[in-house]
Amino acid sequence: MENKALRIVFPVFLGVLLALLIGFGLQAVYPQPESPSPGYEAPYEAYLASLQAYERIAAAVLSGLAVVLLAAGSLLPARAAALAEGLLLGGVFTLIYAAARGSGAGPGLPAAPAVGAVGVGLVLALAALFLRQSGRLPRLRERRAEAADETALAVVFPLAAAPLAATVVSLGLQAFYPPPVLSGYSGPGYPGVLAVYERNAGLIGTAAAAVLILVGFALLRRASIPADALLLGGVVTLVVASAGAISPKTTLVSLGVGVLGLLGALATGHLRLGAPLRRGTGAAATGSRVGSRVFSVLHPVAVGALSVVVFFVGVFAFYPPPEDAEPSSEWLRTVSLSATVVAVVFLLASLVLERRAAAVGNALVVGGLLTLVAGVAPAAVAGEQGVVFVALAVAVAVVLFVGYRRFVRGVPRAPRDTRPPGTPPAVPPVPPAPAG
Incomplete structure (x- = not known):
């Protein structure tokens, strides 16, 4: 496992x-x-x-x-x-x-x-x-019960997705309903025009947030993950709308919608992030497992981060940059390619140690992933976009291969369900009670 x-x-x-x-x-x-060069309009x-x-x-x-x-x-x-x-x-x-x-x-x-x-x-x-x-996808319906x-x-x-939704609302508002200063208006009565714009923009943002929250509530029972994204996106949009509104009334309306959404989340029991809050999931029920779970997460992350530090310390020790000068493009490119090679070795070695030493294999996977991400920086600083792209393409291919070997291969396929959508699952027959 x-x-x-x-x-x-x-x-x-x-x-x-x-x-x-x-x-x-x-x-x-x-x-x-x-x-272009400065000074040429x-x-x-x-x-x-x-x-x-x-x-x-x-x-x-x-x-x-x-x-x-x-x-x-x-x-x-x-x-x-x-x-x-x-x-x-x-x-x-x-x-x-x-x-x-x-x-x-x-x-x-x-x-x-x-x-x-x-x-x-x-x-x-x-x-x-x-x-x-x-x-709802036919290919996934028969495997829903066995979903990981x-x-x-x-x-x-x-x-x-929540800040992304708020960003889309904010940018869309600026694109289709631009502020007076950006639309070129600077005539008399500008403060009054700006106040009207801020009020209208706040109300539009509040309405968009209310739509996100309502749709999120409608999806809670069917698909909790997009529902959580919409609910959080609505809350973030409300915060942005209330912060950008100069009018106290508009701010009050935005905050009121947020309070109503929070009360609705509490009333329906769906104040959550991906899973409902149930009884017995507090510290009293999970206190005995917190230590082991935290350690199981921190151990591979800490060892993986340490491997990245060891790699870059080794680079500066055995392949230092030129003295009294900025690192050259060749040096930065070599460091990025070396990081990619080391990361690929870590990831492939994790497959060998998957069964013999699972903890070490997990740490190597995290170390390889962190080294891949950190190794992008040197070539990006040097402007070597092509080198970064090739290195990332190889890295993504190796990561997909490792993920397939560790998380997909060997998982049994579920039997195909040919029932039409909406058909309840068949109930197995109850065996008769033994006589006497």
């Missing part, structure tokens, strides 16, 4: 690596326009125009690739839940990067097409989670 702590950590790192692969791959294949205006077009296209491409990851993650069977969670989280992380690109799609205002692409991607992410968790514990997805997805 695989270590539960590793089972939680693995999808998160896989999602981060996939997002990094897509981000650096886009930079390598479709580089950003270079800034006309070339700088042309640069801003080309940058705006680039950010729009980049946000749309990133959103499309995120949708591909989300679709792949939602279609994987339950026996490959670890890989499916990594793909789904990678799609969400890529959407966050796309939102960052869309927010910079111009000198002042975010581009409406970029915001729309990210918004569509977020809706598809929630839909993918709903279809996967509710068992998706702890990482249940915790990380709402925490990542």
Whole structure:
């Protein structure tokens, strides 16, 4: 049986690596326009125009690739839940990067097409989670009962999707209802115009948050993970709307909606993150297990982090950067490639030690994943986008292979269920009581 702590950590790192692969791959294949020399107004205006077009296209491409990851993650069977969670989280992380690109799609205002692409991607992410968790996909329905514990997805997805939802609402508001200062208005009566805008923007944000909360409540019983994401997204959107509203009345309305949502969560018993709060799950019931669970999580993480420190200390000890000079591009590129090689060795060695020394194997997996992520930084600083992309492509392939060997291979397939949707499961016959 695989270590539960590793089972939680693995999808998160896989999602981060996939997002990094897509981000650096886009930079390598479709580089950003270079800034002109200072002091030339006309070339700088042309640069801003080309940058705006680039950010729009980049946000749309990133959103499309995120949708591909989300679709792949939602279609994987339950026996490959670890890989499916990594793909789904990678799609969400890529959407966050796309939102960052869309927010910079111009000198002042975010581009409406970029915001729309990210918004569509977020809706598809929630839909993918709903279809996967509710068992509405025919390929997953027969395996729903044997679905693995998706702890990482249940915790990380709402925490990542909630600020993304608030960002989409905020950027969409700026794109389709721009503030007076960004829309070019600076005439008389500007303070009054600004006050009206702030009030309207706060009310629109509050209405959007209320919609998110209501939809979240509607999905609670069918799919808790997207429901949690919508509820948290509504709360974050309310905080942003109330903080940006100058009018005390608008702030009061926003906070009132938040209080009503909180009361509704308490009344229905669904104040949760991926799983309902049940009796007996407090410290009194789990106190005896807290120590072992915390240690099982901290041990591979601590050993993995220590392996990263040992690697970089070894680099500076045996392959130091040039003295009295900035590290050269060649040195940074070599460090990144060396980190990738060491990480791949760690990951492959974990397969050998999986059965003989599970704790050491788990630590090697975490150490390899951390080394992969940390090894991206040197080549990124050197501007070696192509090197980073190739290294990440190899790393992601190895991580997927290790994840398949550790979390998918050997898991028995569930029998196929041919019942139509909505049909209750067959109840096995009760054996007759023995006579006399």
